Amino acid sequence: MPSAIRADLLFDPGVIPHSGQDSLGQDLILRPLASDDHTRGHLDLLSILTAAPQLSPTAYSDIFAHHKSCPSTYFTIVIVHESTDTLVACGSIVLERKFVRGGGLIGHIEDIAVAKSMQGRKLGIKIINTLEAIGRAKGCYKIILDCSKDNIPFYEKCGFKHKEYQMVRYL
Ligand code: ACO
Numbered sequence: 001m002p003s004a005i006r007a008d009l010l011f012d013p014g015v016i017p018h019s020g021q022d023s024l025g026q027d028l029i030l031r032p033l034a035s036d037d038h039t040r041g042h043l044d045l046l047s048i049l050t051a052a053p054q055l056s057p058t059a060y061s062d063i064f065a066h067h068k069s070c071p072s073t074y075f076t077i078v079i080v081h082e083s084t085d086t087l088v089a090c091g092s093i094v095l096e097r098k099f100v101r102g103g104g105l106i107g108h109i110e111d112i113a114v115a116k117s118m119q120g121r122k123l124g125i126k127i128i129n130t131l132e133a134i135g136r137a138k139g140c141y142k143i144i145l146d147c148s149k150d151n152i153p154f155y156e157k158c159g160f161k162h163k164e165y166q167m168v169r170y171l
Pocket of ligand 1: 122124153
């Protein structure tokens with residue numbers, strides 16, 4: 001991943017366990033988000049999940065810089081298809097330090113997406129397992145996420161179980 005190595009990465013790639021790269025296939029690389037991943041289709045990928053209109057390069061850089069300026073908080077990983085230099089999967093874990101549980105740490109899994117053409121090839125479970133490993137290594141006592149009913153079987157395959165309900169108020 002020469003271009004990715006030159007680019008500014010969101011966090012130290014050493015945080016990703018070696019198993020992250022296992023059984024991915026030769027043409028796929030798992031790494032932290034890079035500051036220029038908008039040029040590799042990051043927002044196109046996220047648009048299969050929700051509205052993700054294109055951002056100007058400056059706006060993308062500003063968000064990247066904001067995430068990077070919060071140490072040990074934002075961990076976004078991507079899987080890159082090397083020959084096309086395109087992102088085919090992504091996901092984040094956002095770490096929240098609590099006052100409860102003796103100052104415990106919760107991991108929030110967010111924005112999981114696998115390109116339609118690559119779904120069903122275990123990239124989704126690879127992203128979740130890697131984010132979970134990061135959360136575990138950072139000391140999280142639990143990891144939580146919100147998902148649609150349709151995705152419950154996927155997350156159950158990843159080892160999650162249903163608990164509580166989500167509430168929302170759009171502003
Ligand atoms: N229903 C039932 N089982 C499923 C589903 C599903 N919707 N999706 C995957 N699985 C199963 C697979 O069959 C597989 O089972 P197996 O191990 O027995 O063979 C296992 O889950 C792992 O599947 P993967 O191949 O890793 O799944 P994939 O790479 O296709 O990724 C994902 C799944 C992320 C849901 C993908 O379909 C996707 O990007 N969907 C659109 C965006 C989306 O909904 N993202 C999740 C939003 S929730 C959030 O971000 C917190």
